[in-house]
Amino acid sequence: MAVMTVYRRRRATVLLGMLIGMIGVLLSAVPASAHAALVSSDPNNGVIVPDAPNKVTLTFSESIQLISGKIRVLAPDGSRADQGDPTADGSQVTIPLRSGGGRGTYLVTFRVISADSHPVAGTITYSVGAASTPPAADEIEDVKVDPVVRALIPIGKYLGYAGLVLLVGPVLVLALLWPQRLARRGPGRLIWTGIGLVAGSTVLGIWLQAPYTLGTTLFDVRVGDLRDVLGSTFGAVMLVRLAVVIAAGFLLRPLLVGSGGESKLDLALLGVLGVAALATWPLTGHPTASPVPGVSVVLDALHLASMSVWLGGLVMLFAFLLPQANARELGAILPIWSRWAFTAVGALIFAGTVQALIEVSSLNGLVNSTYGRLILTKVALAAIVIAVAAYSRRLVNHKIAEESPRGLRRVLLAELGITAVVLGVTAALVQIAPPRTAEAVQTTETSTTVTQTLTDKNMSLQVDIYPAAVGNNSMHLYAYTPDNKPLPVVEWKATAALPAKGIEPIEIPLLRITDFHAIGDIALPQAGEWTFKFTARTTDIDQTSFTMTAKIS
Template sequence: MTVDRRRASAALAGLLLGLLAVLLGPAGPADAHAALVASDPGSNTIVPDAPNKITLTFSESVQLISGKIQVLAPDGSRADQGDPQANGSTVTIPLRSGGGRGTYLVSYRVVSADSHPVAGTLTYSVGAASAPPTETQLDQSVDPVVRALIPVGKYLGYAGLVLLVGPVLVLALLWPHRLSRVGPARLVWTGIGLVLGSTALAVWLQAPYTTGTGLFDVSADDLQDVLGSTFGAVMLVRLGVIVAAAFLLRPLLTGAGGESRADLALLGVLGVAALATWPLTGHPTASPVAGVSVVVDAIHLAAMAVWLGGLVMLTGFLLRRADERELGAILPIWSRWAATAVTALVLAGVVQALIEIASFKGLFQSTYGRLILVKVALVAVVLGLAAYARTLVRNRTAETGPRTLRRMVLAELAVTAVVLGVTAALVQIPPPRTAEASETAATSTTITQTVSDDSVSLQVDVFPATVGNNSLHLYAYTPDNKPLPVVEWTATAALPAKGIEPIEVPLLRLTDFHAVGDIALPMAGDWTFKFTVRTSDIDQSTLTMTAKIS
């Protein structure tokens, strides 16, 4: 091995080890790629009567995990009954009738459209708040070993694509007949093994990832649930396609000449089908324009696999074994292929980033956006190396061209190994559009306050507590938290700091102790609400509260 080759190999090994250190580094909180945007009853609200169901609404469609949704009553007993139902982004949880007063705890864990678990809790109260139940809460975490292994598995899958797609294309269209195919065949079989192995690992890891258990705490039922999900179906398709492709590849890899144009065309179809399985289990499926995102992501992967796989073949075999005449025919064609693949890679990556980041702020203020910037910088380095390599192809000499070109290709491969690692990390990080949906849900919540005097306790809900149309719900209780019949309700809203005099709020009586009204609040600020509650011909109370409207 020459000094240059030893240095290049050492540099590549160092980059790969550094990448694995990043992927296996300290684990942070579990990343959910969907957000709970609404619930009925709302989180931290008080309702007058026990509901017969709870509705959870997420920012994207979700699938249920067996046994991972429960509702606990104030005494710690189960308040839910029957099986919850998922319909797109909405989950409905049926409840037992006649639930008692106090605070209820809802725990949920579901799988988002991009195959990531979404877990959380919320509380609501019936009649009056109490200490929330704490017993037998569902585990909301992800095992750190499982979470660390998922991007490693994805990295191995990407590496398998590189060793499979690019080499097969070079063998089919550019490989000189006189050269042995033993080395490239081993490369292709390695790629097939990596794809199959990473797919099997992904199926196994998905079980503890979604249920929150340990790496070896997977039951047959857990695996059956995974295989019965959308994720499992896509993984099974990938396995079937790769196995079918392996049978068709044998003549090409042995050089026996038995492959036909029909076989090559079928291989192309299988390749497209295999590539499509990656975006179908990731961010693109939850994109606002899912069809566009899936196609763009598949193009991105295909361009990456063709380009990097071709570089591997170039540096590993052709630049060492092909003679000057063969290289003179191969390199110009490969140079055009690489230019086309890089163009597709960059354009597809830009479209993906625009869809996932959603705003200029998200590019700099989110982990996802900053990793995109790192990826862009690394790709810029690779493009510079590729441009120099293309110059060598055009102006190479017999003595220095292949040797220098090989060093440039090795450098390209070293940097792109890190790019693949960044890509593997990106699929585990929620994109800014998900974070923005979560923030919107967090800010669009009901303001709930209770004001009281010696005879009346009045709960007031203001929704959504923002400038514009708002709804008011009023619930009257006795000081000992029993429903209090009200004969007449009146309410006004004023903003003294901005000179807005009291505005009357028309109220509609729904029950003896519950009234509702709507009002348009024209400005943000600390609004003063005044309520008069008449409970008999001679008894009434006037109560005042301040609510911040944003």
């Protein structure tokens, strides 16, 4: 009776560790940052173009998928300027526009799905002829997520990871290390629990993806929304995972009941299905948007496999083998398991380290980002677990565990409790944008176009300088009458100077593209407040000159 009480207490301790991990997930369940960045657009954000374009192009930092009805272009009067459906080709979205658009400022709103299944939203504006008050939109797209949906997504991921642990490792132990005389009812229940958790988290993930990407509430999901999710890459991968788990359930039945009906072919098929199932996790997460997606997907799958073998095996040892197996059986099982665990931990460290280096990309990203700090937390916890695992390996190598399994069970209890928290940190990580995404956004924000409109009684001159940074810059000049009509220019001249650094005026070669539009390129050698002078000759005797300053960074 006392032994059972101790067993229940220790089992409760493991469950408490899992609960702490889930609480950690809840506390860290902030709205996921956009995992893709808008890096450019055509027309550029805030630019004034002389003629109405026939399309708008948006380019993102990674491949994206469209959400039906979530991309719009509004004309200055508030009417829809887009026509037909937008198209996506990798990281580029093309929005066809109606012909004959009026003058003024247009508003482009978008909400799309990034390669790692997170919603990305935002707005840009551009003007035709001259700027005006931007049109008012009934709904501006953003990445707000319902709080209930926001909390359930990482919990669902946590349950999926837990299910993977209770499925992969226990199946390996049951197939290759389980003593013939021991009953399989307990391990069978454990494995069925793992199957249920993986299947349940998959169904939950499919359901949650609809309100997550659309920004709606948990129960504001229509059949068409679920159909769109299932038709996406995310939905296809999740369906594959569900099908693999169901197929594995049928193949596992002979192994779980110990009837001896399982064959080598069945075990081989289970191995193939296991690899396929493990691959579905990285295919719906950060690895797909990595700079080296093929490498990241393989590393992430290896990371999950190692974790599942190691932790799942620990659960089997703690819950069944150490309490039930005799010294002779443990003498045969523990050395083999020790080698498995050593190999799994080595693979875990290798895959996790390389993957973290890819996602973090810099020391600053490791220290000064939420993602990086969670990585450091995970590393610290993993170091403790590895130290405990090293101690348990020592017990096995010195045959201490065979004579007194109780000491090894205490060590395994500590490992399982800490790793439950590690799983919580892992579930939180997949909801947070890695530093490389933030760096892409920062790069986008610093690559700007300087746009100024210079006017006098005879002319309105619009000047665009891109990217307004040291190095090569492109310049566009547009001439209008005071009432915003194109004004033909016979000859253009322009110079650039940086008096503060002693740089005398540099002539800018200009090419006349149309009657009122000229372009040029200039290499600006230093940062600072540059002075630009423009002269536009409209007749043999009439010309207008303007001077402006612009900050070049």
